[in-house]
Amino acid sequence: MSSSQLGARSIEVNGRSYRLPSHPVVVVCVDGCEPDYLGQAVATGQMPWMKRTLANGTAIVADCVVPTFTNPNNLSIVTGAPPSVHGICGNYLYDPASNSEVMMNDPKWLRVPTILAALADQGKQVAVVTAKDKLRKLLGHKMRGICFSSEKSNQVTVAENGIDNVLDLVGMPVPDVYSAALSEFVFAAGVKLMQTRRPDVMYLSTTDYIQHKHAPGTEGANAFYRMMDGYLAQLDAAGAVIALTADHGMNAKVAMDGTPDVIYLQDWFDAWLGAGKTRVILPITDPYVVHHGALGSFATVYLPAGVDPAEAATKLGRQRGIESVLGRAAAAERFELPPDRIGDLVVVSERFTVIGTSASKHDLSGLDAPLRSHGGVSEQRVPLIVNRSLPGLDHSRRFRNFDAFDLALNYVQ
Numbered sequence: 250m251s252s253s254q255l256g257a258r259s260i261e262v263n264g265r266s267y268r269l270p271s272h273p274v275v276v277v278c279v280d281g282c283e284p285d286y287l288g289q290a291v292a293t294g295q296m297p298w299m300k301r302t303l304a305n306g307t308a309i310v311a312d313c314v315v316p317t318f319t320n321p322n323n324l325s326i327v328t329g330a331p332p333s334v335h336g337i338c339g340n341y342l343y344d345p346a347s348n349s350e351v352m353m354n355d356p357k358w359l360r361v362p363t364i365l366a367a368l369a370d371q372g373k374q375v376a377v378v379t380a381k382d383k384l385r386k387l388l389g390h391k392m393r394g395i396c397f398s399s400e401k402s403n404q405v406t407v408a409e410n411g412i413d414n415v416l417d418l419v420g421m422p423v424p425d426v427y428s429a430a431l432s433e434f435v436f437a438a439g440v441k442l443m444q445t446r447r448p449d450v451m452y453l454s455t456t457d458y459i460q461h462k463h464a465p466g467t468e469g470a471n472a473f474y475r476m477m478d479g480y481l482a483q484l485d486a487a488g489a490v491i492a493l494t495a496d497h498g499m500n501a502k503v504a505m506d507g508t509p510d511v512i513y514l515q516d517w518f519d520a521w522l523g524a525g526k527t528r529v530i531l532p533i534t535d536p537y538v539v540h541h542g543a544l545g546s547f548a549t550v551y552l553p554a555g556v557d558p559a560e561a562a563t564k565l566g567r568q569r570g571i572e573s574v575l576g577r578a579a580a581a582e583r584f585e586l587p588p589d590r591i592g593d594l595v596v597v598s599e600r601f602t603v604i605g606t607s608a609s610k611h612d613l614s615g616l617d618a619p620l621r622s623h624g625g626v627s628e629q630r631v632p633l634i635v636n637r638s639l640p641g642l643d644h645s646r647r648f649r650n651f652d653a654f655d656l657a658l659n660y661v662q
Contacts, residue, residue, distance in 0.1 A: 262367045263330045267658045269371060273443065273489040274450045274657045278326055278650075279477070280319060280380070280432070281457025281623065282495035284310055284632050289466035290474035298482035299474075302491075302636045307656070311633035311648035313497050315584040315597070316532050316547035317623045320353055322496035323384055323454055325651040327363045331585035336360035337387065338590045339532025343551060350530065354383045356390040360587075364654050365452060366392040373449040376411075378438045380431045380456035388452065395442065399434035400426055418445065429473050431456050436480035443487045451489075460499045462618045491636040492657035494650040498628035502544065502603045502620045509613060509620040512570050512598060514548055515606035521564070526553040529606050530592060533624050543611060544603040545624030546572075549592035558593045565594070570602035572625065600627035637661045 259268050290296045291303065302308075313322045314331050316339055324337040332338045336358055343350050365388065369375045375394035379385055382398040389396030395411040402415045403423045416422065419438045424430035432455035439453045463469035484491055504510040518527035533545030552561055562574040573596075580595035581588040598604050603622050605611045613620075631650050639660045 260367050260371055262364050263328055263334055263361050265329045265655065267329075267364060267368075267654060269368070270373065270449045270490075270658060272661075273447060273487070274654075274661075275439065275443070275484050275489045275491045276326065276450075276452050276653045276657060277481070277491065277493040278323055278452070278454040279493060279495050279632075280455045281460030281497060281499040282632060283460070283465060283498040283500070283628070284630060285465040286460070286470055286474060287632055290471050290478075293466070293471065295471045295475040296478040298478045298485065299634075302485075302634060306637055307635040307639045307642065309633040309644075309648045310630050311494065311650050311652065312629050313495065313631045313650045315626055315629060316545070317497035317625060317628040318533055318545065318547070319457075319496050320384065320387065321532075322650060323379075324359065324363075324387060325649070326494065326496070326653055327365055327388055327452060328361055329364055329651050329654055330361065331649075331651070333581065333585040333587055334361055336587050336590065338586050339530075339549075340383075341530065341532050341534035342590055343528060343530045343549075343592070352383070352534075354386065356386050359387060359390055363388070363390060363392065365394075365450065366390065368450050369393040374446065376439075376442050376446065376448040376451045377454075378435045378442070378451070379454040380435050381426070384454060388454070395446070395448070397438075399424055399431045399438070402434065402438075418442075426456075427458055429459050429476070431458065432473070433476055433480075436477060440480055440483045440487075443484055443489060447487075454496075457497075457499065457623075461621050464501065464621070485636055490657050490661045491634075492653040493632065493634045494653045495631035496650070497623045498630055499621055499623050500600055500627055502546070502601055502622045504601075507619050509544065509616070510570065510602045511544060511605045511608075511611070512568065512602060513605045513608045513611075514550070514596065515610075516608060517565070517568070518550070519607075522553060522556065527551065527556075528592070531604065531606060533622070544605050544620065545622050546598040546600075546603055546627065547624035548596045548604040550594040550596060551592040552594065562594055565596065570599050572597045572599045572627075597625045600625070635661065 377396040397410040459473040515529040528551040
C-alpha cells in the first residue's frame, strides 16, 4: 500500500499508521547485534549510556525476519513490514526471468514505499547514513533528503546524496570497508548531522565486521560497543528519540575443533541428482565476503523437473546439521517471504552450522578468526530499545525489529 496523509499529524505506510515526529527521531540498526553483546558490555561498564537507558527506557528482545541477513531486515525496518510485503528476501537471489543470479541492491526489487520516503513527502527532513553502499539506493529509494554511505563518503554530491563535503563535516577519512571505523563513521556522521542539520528523522545502519570476528564480551567487541555508546549518548543529549535494533544476531559456526562447520549443499545435491541439475542459492552473498566466506545458515534450492520437493526435503532433513527443510509455500508462510523469489526448498541449518554451495567455491583463506555468521532462526532474536519509557505499550504482543518506527513515532510522541 502506498503512503497517504491520514491527517495533519499522521501518515499511512504499508497498512500501518505513523504519527509525524514532533522531536528528532533516530532509528539505529546495529548490524549483527546479538543481545549478548549489549549484556556483556553493560555488565563490564563499557556502556554507561546503555545501562541508564535499559533502566529508564524500554528494552525488548524482539524477532527479526528470516533469513537473518542484512538487506531483508534493513528493508523490513524502514518499511515496517516483512519481506512478503516489501519483496527483499535476501542479499542475493536467482531471477528466473533472466536465468541469472543477482544482487538485490537495485530498488527495482523493492515492491512498496518506505517510511522514510513517506515522511519526506510530508515535508520532514530525513537523513540516512549506512556503512556499506550496497544498501544506500534501497534505503533512499524515492526519498528526498540526505542519503550516503561511509564506504563512498568521498564521492557524495548534492545531486546524488543531498549533501557534499561529508569528510569535512565528519572529520574522519574514508574508512576501510573491513574495519570498525566503517561503522564509527556512521555514528560520527549522525552526530554531526544532528548538530548541524537537525533532521526530523535519521536512520543509521552499521556493518557487522566486528561481530563476525569478535564474540560478546571480548575486548574487540567491547571496544566497538564502548565507541557506539559514546555517540548514542551525544544523540540523546541533543534531544533525540532513539530506537535501536538489529538486523540479525550472530553465532559461532564451528565444530568442536574450531574449524568451520559447513554443509556443502550443492555438492550434496550433485552427488544425489547429478552435477548441475540443482541450483543452490545462498542469500547471504554480497560483495563483502572476506569475513564470512559467503557462508550462512539459510539457503534456497531450485530442483530439476521431476524431483518431488517433499522427497527431497525428507532426504535432506535427515542430514546432520540441518534444522529444517520447507517447501516453497510452507517457507513463504512461516518466514513471511515472497514465494516467487525463493526456490522449491528453503533450508535452514542448526545454530553452529553454515551452508555452502560447493567446497571448491568458498575461499576461507581470509578467515583469521573462528567463523561467526548468521542467517537462520538461531540468529532471529535481537534487541529493540527505546530511550524513553513507553507506559502504554502492550508487552504481550510479538515484537519485531520492524516495529522500531512504530515505537519511536507512535508511542513516544
